[in-house]
Amino acid sequence: QSVLTQPPSVSAAPGQKVTISCSGSSSNIGNNYVSWYQQLPGTAPKLLIYENNKRPSGIPDRFSGSKSGTSATLGITGLQTGDEADYYCGTWDRVLSAGVFGGGTKLTVL
């Protein structure tokens, strides 16, 4: 059971938009920045979003992040088949004194 809660799967058609939610608590999301990671099949995770809504160099602006209270959201517009991957949110938990991840969301581009 992951500390952060994500939907197991989401799907949408090419060109459409999708959002992935990440729910936590005051000990984690509520008091820390949230990052998002993309894991393509058979590869290592890759940083997509950091500090809630910032994109590392090279990440297209089709990817966006937001945070409100104890929840965060990843948005992907203009879906492409190459976006099919598992997406994870992550942050720090002050009570556990540990890094925590969501359980992951599998994105299918129909």
Add this chain to the structure above:
Amino acid sequence: EVQLVQSGAEVKKPGESLRISCKGSGYSFTNYWISWVRQMPGKGLEWMGRIDPSDSYTNYSPSFQGHVTISTDKSISTAYLQWSSLKASDTAMYYCARHEDRVGTPFDYWGQGTLVTVSS
């Protein structure tokens, strides 16, 4: 170019010991922490713990405290994850990841992963 290069896949028997490695290059190794992340087959990411290579200070997730040891040799820019007695449940992919020297900072570079298989 920043790189984290991990050691190769391992096949071990229950009860055996193991140490896997993660070598950093392209940056000042002691200016960033290294975390280890487990991914069991078909499952999600789990943060195991982290080390500050500048002083070898570590902290572990409660789930992994006492089960693994994280260490570093800054002279060769390498971090390690070690087990003294493996179990079948340790079968997983293990990733190292770099992050700035503050808690809660993002993992901006990841190793390619080391697959550990524990089977009798």
